[in-house]
Amino acid sequence: MPSKEEIQSSIAQALEESKDDIIKVAKELYEHPELAFQEHHAHDFITGYFESLGEFKVTRHAYGLDTAFEVLYENGGRLVNFNAEMDALPDIGHGCGHNLIAACGCASFLALVKTLKKYRISGSVQLLGTPAEESMGGKCKLVENGAYRGVSASFMAHPLVIEKEGDLIQISSNTLLACSMIECEYTGAPAHASAFPWDGINAFDACIGSWVNISMLRQQIRPHQRIHGYFKDVPTVANVIPAKSTAVYQFRSRLRSEVEELKKKVENCCIAGATATGCSYKLKEVFSYSDMINVPSLVDACYETAQDVCGDKYLLQKGDKGQPDASGSSDIGNVSYEVPAIHIVYKIPTLEKCPQHSAGFAKSAGHLKTSMPPTFASAKVLAASAYKVLTDDKLLETVQKEHSKLI
Ligand SMILES: [Zn+2]
Ligand SMILES: [Zn+2]
The missing domain is CATH 3.40.630.10 (Zn peptidases)
Incomplete structure (x- = not known):
């Protein structure tokens, strides 16, 4: 040798x-x-x-x-x-x-x-x-x-x-850090925002709801954990109640088992946005990186x-x-x-x-x-x-x- x-x-x-x-x-x-x-x-x-x-x-x-x-x-x-x-x-x-x-x-x-x-x-x-x-x-x-x-x-x-x-x-x-990304796609109902707003179900409000819930959740997570996100399919006009919108969140922690726990909490924040607005929702995991x-x-x-x-x-x-x-x-x-x-x-x-x-x-x-x-x-x-x-x-x-x- x-x-x-x-x-x-x-x-x-x-x-x-x-x-x-x-x-x-x-x-x-x-x-x-x-x-x-x-x-x-x-x-x-x-x-x-x-x-x-x-x-x-x-x-x-x-x-x-x-x-x-x-x-x-x-x-x-x-x-x-x-x-x-x-x-x-x-x-x-x-x-x-x-x-x-x-x-x-x-x-x-x-x-x-x-x-x-x-x-x-x-x-x-x-x-x-x-x-x-x-x-x-x-x-x-x-x-x-x-x-x-x-x-x-x-x-x-x-x-x-x-x-x-x-x-x-x-x-x-x-x-x-272990890291996962999920998308939550909301579906509501379109309506004229001034004439018949009561006929609408606002999918973008569901996104905002999830965002606010997650902002509150951040106060109760550990210092090494992170949650960050953005919205897709955002409305571009003010006078239509948007019927479709998607929230995307990444969340991280030291171990992949901790990310799994965090995932349940983030998903609950997203689901709460749907419940509050009356939207239906579809949750999808985009990827999951291990530590x-x-x-x-x-x-x-x-x-x-x-x-x-x-x-x-x-x-x-x-x-x-x-x-x-x-x-x-x-x-x-x-x-x-x-x-x-x-x-x-x-x-x-x-x-x-x-x-x-x-x-x-x-x-x-x-x-x-x-x-x-x-x-x-x-x-x-x-x-x-x-x-x-x-x-x-x-x-x-x-x-x-x-x-x-x-x-
Ligand atoms: Zn890079
Ligand atoms: Zn790189």
Whole structure:
């Protein structure tokens, strides 16, 4: 078996060899931002690239999703997975930097495969193109459709605005909150708002009722819980009683079991809006993201690897326990309930002071001269950590034991 140093230098060399191709992936996606489940250009560009290499089994439109894809290197042994998110945000493009996540997934995949080939080590590697992280939960559907079946561990890295000095890679996320989104569609009856208002049943009033109920509910929820929403199908004239309107709410908590409890309360607020106005209602769950399960032994293994491969250039830390209450959500949480998963977050330099999900962050994610070096460093950590999972029996046994206790 090759030494740890040989493996790590092989990964670094492989990344160097595929550097130009990977930068093209980041650039192409940045220049063609696409919304959830519309990532056709990204899908075609990346699958086309891997097909052109002629070495892999490439499946377009994988696992029942039009814009998901799978690239598979099958060489016996265990199977590890890398995720490539691709979706952008309305109006601001890659304000969450998913063009870099896709590039990082492709880079990690190629670097690990080249190393396995070089040393004739058995092990299989999957790259999944995972659509619609920002809304609608592509990975939730991929989990349901069996995309992660047989995977020993799943890996991804996410660029972030991190307001700390120095170049920083954080091996496990802070608390990623569990999050669900529901829609409540109200149906009433239209009427002339002045001549015959008593004939009307006001669907927009039902929305307002739900909003007021939820505003009161917020006083009785825990500090780490969040509820936020908006209305669809809102009236545009004053003199018609609106017969259709929809309220949309997202709500979050630390654990998915807590989100289930919160969901009942939010639904009751929505139903009360219908009862008060006499509307009928239809409740629908749009998505449900789980919290992130961080498996300690896998986080430790990844952290040690990071120290070896980039500890001299990057400031490393495990999850930042200092800010557990300020967090978003991701569908990688659903993956983490299915298989042990690592969600690295890393700082990219921002060109101006800006938050995540902003035009300023999009510009920074597209400024490849400064956004790609930490992306490659993260890919190095992911590839070398995945190699450990493929080859270290004892580590995997511990990881699996811990994971089964945590879910
Ligand atoms: Zn985002
Ligand atoms: Zn994101």
